[in-house]
Amino acid sequence: MLDVVRLRVSYGERPVLQGVDLSVAAGEVVGLVGPNGCGKTTLLKAITRVIPWQAGEVLLLGAPASKLSRQELSRRVAVVPQSPALPVGYTALEVVLMGRTPHLGFLDQEGADDYRRAREALQRVGAADFAERRVDELSGGERQNVVLARALAQDAPILLLDEPTANLDIGHQIAVAQLVRELASDRRLAVVAAIHDLTLAALYCDRLALMDAGALVANGPPEQVLTAENILQVYHARVVVLREPELPAPVVVPYTDGVTDGVPPTGAVSTGRHP
Amino acid sequence: MEQTARAAVLAGLGRRETWARSLRVAAYPLALALLAFALMLGTAIGPVGIGPAEVMKVFLRHLLPLNVDVAPVSDTIVWEIRLPRVLLAGLVGGTLAYSGAAYQGMFRNPLADPYLLGVAAGAGLAATIVIVGPVPATYGNFSLITLAAFGGAITAVVLTYGLARMGGTTPTTTLILSGVAVSTLAVSATSYLMLAHQRDTISVLSWLLGGFNNSGWHKMWFIVPYTVPAAVVIFVHGRLLNVMQLDEQQAQQLGVNVERTKLVVLVASSLATAAAVSVAGIIGFVGLVVPHAVRLLLGLDYRQLLPLSALLGASFLILADLAARTAISPGELPVGVITAFLGAPFFLYLLRRQRKAFF
Numbered sequence: 211m212l213d214v215v216r217l218r219v220s221y222g223e224r225p226v227l228q229g230v231d232l233s234v235a236a237g238e239v240v241g242l243v244g245p246n247g248c249g250k251t252t253l254l255k256a257i258t259r260v261i262p263w264q265a266g267e268v269l270l271l272g273a274p275a276s277k278l279s280r281q282e283l284s285r286r287v288a289v290v291p292q293s294p295a296l297p298v299g300y301t302a303l304e305v306v307l308m309g310r311t312p313h314l315g316f317l318d319q320e321g322a323d324d325y326r327r328a329r330e331a332l333q334r335v336g337a338a339d340f341a342e343r344r345v346d347e348l349s350g351g352e353r354q355n356v357v358l359a360r361a362l363a364q365d366a367p368i369l370l371l372d373e374p375t376a377n378l379d380i381g382h383q384i385a386v387a388q389l390v391r392e393l394a395s396d397r398r399l400a401v402v403a404a405i406h407d408l409t410l411a412a413l414y415c416d417r418l419a420l421m422d423a424g425a426l427v428a429n430g431p432p433e434q435v436l437t438a439e440n441i442l443q444v445y446h447a448r449v450v451v452l453r454e455p456e457l458p459a460p461v462v463v464p465y466t467d468g469v470t471d472g473v474p475p476t477g478a479v480s481t482g483r484h485p
Numbered sequence: 486m487e488q489t490a491r492a493a494v495l496a497g498l499g500r501r502e503t504w505a506r507s508l509r510v511a512a513y514p515l516a517l518a519l520l521a522f523a524l525m526l527g528t529a530i531g532p533v534g535i536g537p538a539e540v541m542k543v544f545l546r547h548l549l550p551l552n553v554d555v556a557p558v559s560d561t562i563v564w565e566i567r568l569p570r571v572l573l574a575g576l577v578g579g580t581l582a583y584s585g586a587a588y589q590g591m592f593r594n595p596l597a598d599p600y601l602l603g604v605a606a607g608a609g610l611a612a613t614i615v616i617v618g619p620v621p622a623t624y625g626n627f628s629l630i631t632l633a634a635f636g637g638a639i640t641a642v643v644l645t646y647g648l649a650r651m652g653g654t655t656p657t658t659t660l661i662l663s664g665v666a667v668s669t670l671a672v673s674a675t676s677y678l679m680l681a682h683q684r685d686t687i688s689v690l691s692w693l694l695g696g697f698n699n700s701g702w703h704k705m706w707f708i709v710p711y712t713v714p715a716a717v718v719i720f721v722h723g724r725l726l727n728v729m730q731l732d733e734q735q736a737q738q739l740g741v742n743v744e745r746t747k748l749v750v751l752v753a754s755s756l757a758t759a760a761a762v763s764v765a766g767i768i769g770f771v772g773l774v775v776p777h778a779v780r781l782l783l784g785l786d787y788r789q790l791l792p793l794s795a796l797l798g799a800s801f802l803i804l805a806d807l808a809a810r811t812a813i814s815p816g817e818l819p820v821g822v823i824t825a826f827l828g829a830p831f832f833l834y835l836l837r838r839q840r841k842a843f844f
Contacts, residue, residue, distance in 0.1 A: 280741065291735060291738070294731065295731065299780075311725075317721060
């Protein structure tokens, strides 16, 4: 579905992406992890050509993104940007309807079908109740859902999410992650989500792509990618990765003396204790 | 007791919502009725009072193949003097208002007005050069000032756009800043020319302040070829302007070709505004305030906002011009003075009435 091939992006002289390769299949959720400034957001923006790239190519359902028009591109990829600005005064339904833009001709106006799809999308994210409310009066979590609904209304086979759970409480984090997971399975979407919470990423992603300084340094199942060594190397953080049999996925916790000394690690635990 | 109070509050809330909704439904008929009323008032009132019936007769005589009996004096006053003036004021008001709305939408900036990119300053400088220059400015109906002002306005916008262009894109903030810089430059040159040619200062100033005291059918025909196509082009971009209220990257990700949309809307509104300024001078406030008044009264959807701004801007400027020529009759006030004097308090009233945050 989505193939990023040797993608290079630089801001002026400064390289931001140094030849990134990434493929995502239908129904697959890939978590894009890595420290602040490693190029996650740039990669997501480059895929939709909002940021121009210098070399490489992005293939969307096999078609090179560089050859697609804006509208063709937006029919293939929907984006949930990181805390996006929403215009004051518009209702949630109006914002979600904007997701139908890729499917409307220049002189077309939204028809009954577009309204139906917008309402369905709102329903799907559990936001049907505030369809008529102004987006500037919604809470952070509700706004996040509206933007997610807008992306769903776009009806694109590829979905990119930039920090969809940032600034959300744990309840909303789980709800959003769960929803994305379900969407990937139900609609066979290819999903890439940039995400900071490694434990959450491990829990809900089929695969993690670990980035550092504009390059992919690891790419595989969460258990493989999330090692204390990888995390120390990329984040310069000492962590403990807990792999208990009763845990569904690895859990990453910050290293403190208490964790390793007070509670002796059991099972397959690697600590970030380096010289 | 408490129950009644509660019921009263709820009833009040209901009334306010119903009122807003019915206003929205009736917006077009109301705006058209207001425009018709303004047209009638503008053609009927003047130093020589002519009754509405007589005015209607003149219209019928010219518009239908009927042999209507009208006094020749009334006919001349209404058809040759007042009507072109009223129509010109309407076209200019409508143009400034829809251009202002389009600029505000495109720049996502409530302070944007149609003069933002240097149209007014460029027109003003070019007009001043012609007025203080050695060449006679008018030849019968043909005015060199109009033509120069149009050229100056377009030159200023092209300069602004060229200066703001970086690589393949035109960042909005850069565009606004370079518009401010180009305007400032043109205004300072205009001021210098005015001081250096003091015998022409009054003529320059009265052109700059704007007005319709030398109107005629020829001026109307000068602006129509620009403002009518521009209006069509801009109105059909209403839905895309809504999407562009998100921000440029989101709009792009929703499939909008943002650069092309900006360029098309900018060219259309600049041409229309340039034509308006070259026949009427620099009339402030209409382009800024009429769209905001429409937003406050009727909502933010650009598909309604643009045409309704045009209709209300037309009515507003016709009535303002009527006030300008009758307030100190037989003298005339510059219409810009009236637009600000009437417009500012009305706008402040709307702004204060609105309970929710606006923009």
